[in-house]
Amino acid sequence: MSNEKIQAELEKYEANVAKALAKFPERKNIPEQRLYTPLDIQGDDYADEISFPGVYPYTRGVQPTMYRGRFWTMRMYAGFSTAEESNKRYRYLIESGATGLSCAFDLPTQIGYDSDDPISEGEVGKVGVAIDSLADMEVLFDKIDLGKVSTSMTINAPASVLLAMYIAVGEKQGVPADQLKGTIQNDILKEYAARGTYIFPPRPSMRLITNIFAYCSKNVPKWNTISISGYHIREAGSTAAQEIAFTIADGIAYCEAAIKAGLDVDSFAGRLSFFWNAHNNVLEEVAKFRASRRIWAKVMKERFHAQKAKSMMLRFHTQTAGSMLTAQQPNNNIVRVALQTAAAVMGGTQSLHTNSRDEALALPTAEAVMIALRTQQIVAYESGLADVIDPLAGSYYVEAMTDRIEKEAMEYIQKIDDMGGAVDAIEKGYIQKEIQDSAYKWQMDVESGAKTIVGVNKFQIEEEPPKGLLRVDASVGVKQTAQLHEMKAKRDNAAVQKALTDLKTACEDENENLMPHILNAVRTYATLGEICGVMRKVFGEYEAHVSL
């Protein structure tokens, strides 16, 4: 059918709609068109914009076979209490068929404080496992073969230290660094913008990140050195387009920093990975994943002149949206997570974490985690969604929305470029303000009823308080502190002091790569707090920008 013919038919259809509307009013507050047609995607050139899986611009996926080869990595984020407790949960997950580990650390660990620091009071072991030194890390991975498992660590400001500990555990297990597989999040910019677990100011933080890029490209080549994360930006309240725009702007900033530090773009770009949110609107999410791949490919090719195909491929981990879990009628969350899983899979994710139904209330119980993992397995093995590559390509709606999200995101990226890049835009508070505005709008829409959340502002019921939540024993802090003191009494404290002094000297020399020095310190059982303390002294601490 020619476009003219479609246009004519569309007009007839619209006339019909007008008649129907007189009798049947439509639901309000739907931002999308009622119907999409070939007219909405006439600008798309198949070869340039969509193309084939494994082919630039990778809109349809980064591998030629996608899930026809193997499924995404089913990676469950876990960790709480002590290393010993978390180790049990990891082994349980591996026995249940999880194919990768994902470590959650407690907040003192994420912000570089030891468990006995006064500021850690009440936080030890709460949102993740407490790691004070290599000793804890050895327990965390006890009886887990680092040569076989791939491990993702949600760690940012002190990512270098935790990576060093992982390398040191590998050494003890006899696994050389070049065999280690996994990811560190290591994405400080989104910490400033959305997640809040920063330590140092941007400059030294960017240096640590480029140090890791350089060190790993030589010594830990299978390691994903960064997971540039939109997940938390979305959790903080952004829209889908803002999620990928701000994150890709961060990615651009990391590339620029690394290139400025003298690295060749193709030496590190292949190890960059991304981390997206799978939110409630299934089709919008699929379009977002597709658009993100296309944007990144173009950025890497046109802006950074990458040569290697791998440098242009946006590989990503996905987590279902934690902020969309409701405390009300928590079993409904199982359904939400299933739909979000479907979106991530149709969007071509490389790995996936599914949230548990009870996480709006507390850390998940083992039973709830099992349902979440089973959700992935059902989508993989039963739903058929993983049987055909990029199944929604060619949908007038999904292609049009992929274009729209790409355009919207590119406008943001342009704006951020004009401000001098992501670091400047964050320091000006621009990105934070955009996210907050979206978060506030969302909340007001929910409160006004413009947006429906089942069980929260519609279909509410009286319910009994949920039972059987996981509780982290308050004694974890005491136990962890005792173990830390015991370890400090046993270690060679002279060696620790020497390593820390060396690290300080290295910090003061901007041209020195800090990774080897951190690794040396870690091997002496210097604690995370001691190592970060040295860096805090030299680098100072970041002061947040807030404009409400």
Added chain:
Amino acid sequence: MEDIAQELLNGSRLALSRAITAIENEYDNATAIMKKLYPHTGHAYVLGITGPPGAGKSTLTDKLAKEYRKQGKTVGIVAIDPTSPFSGGAILGDRIRMNSLTLDEGVFIRSMGTRGSLGGLSHKTADAVKAMDAFGMDVIFVETVGVGQSEVDIVKAADTTMVVLIPGMGDDIQAIKAGILEIGDIFAINKADHDGADKLVTELNMMLDLDGVMKEWRPPIIKAVANQNIGVTELVETFKKHHDHIVSSGQLTQRRTERTKNEMLDLLSSNIGSYITRNIVDTGKIDKMVEDIKAHKIDPYTVVSEILQNMLK
């Protein structure tokens, strides 16, 4: 709390806080408190800090306060943010830049909203400063956003006024130049590590040259990077220079005389204002008056004369 003023003078921080609340909320006891505090004021060095939003005023204030603390001086900070004209509410977010000062017992920080009161803000700010002065603060910062008329009034209450600017403000500087030339004793170019800092210095210098009138004090322009603590010591030294200058030239006395006069007039008009609100507006008398005037039973001039006569009885 029985006697807020006395407890404040005895060193109670809670009393200082309550005194400022009384001033801010125009509580009945505010005048009594101020009467008792007044003899204990006049010792503090008052610094006004103003500039456009995003210039880093709070961060700079934080660092300057720390510098004064190093010298053993106690510091009071009054941070003013705009009240929303729609809701009457405000986000008072300056404090967030000064969190590390919170637990310093030699520092007291108070955030205030402009509350859109008619000319009342400058008088409230001045009283809050007096309360901190009477409490014994050596240096008091008054930080306020923008360079509109009410901000100008507020910084007039200061012994030294610093205007904070940043590079990359584009044409804004042209728009605000009249205001800033008038009130700035010192100009700080914050974020001076960003492009355009030198250009801004040149532009400012040109404006100051064009200002024409030969002044005894040419406002110095100091480059700073507040979040890296660059330029902070120099700024404190410059404050001292300005302070010495206004003392030796007699300007401080002159400024304080002017200020006392302004404050008295302010107080007077705000008291008259509240008298009118209390006796004419709130009582509903005004409606009758308006009706009579509208009906031409009487003219507005006579009505006003009568009100004033009654008031002075």
Added chain:
Amino acid sequence: MDKRIRVLVAKPGLDGHDRGAKVVARALRDAGFEVVYTGLRQTPEQIAEAAMQEDVNVVAMSILSGAHPHLFPKVVDLVRGKGMKDCLIIGGGVIPEGDIPALKAAGIAEVFTPGTPTGKIVEFIKTNVK
């Protein structure tokens, strides 16, 4: 008189999730309150001292990390210790139902869990502030 309800919105502990705190801060502003926002990583001591210096009528805290059983009561004690007898202290975040009685017994006037409309918080403050 020109009185406004003043609220300190604070994030005690180390948790960086401030979406809720910021949304609440804005909603309180839009309800006509003066909101002193102190941002992330505030110790109980800092919160209490800031509450005193600002002479706020309400301290509103948000924690998502599970550190509330320790931190909320500590803030209550410190605020009361400053002589702020009438200050209303409320909390919110990921807080299991089972923890709420103990928090209330410790002096937290009300606990707001996920899904609470901001209007409910505004109403609570208006009704209960002294």
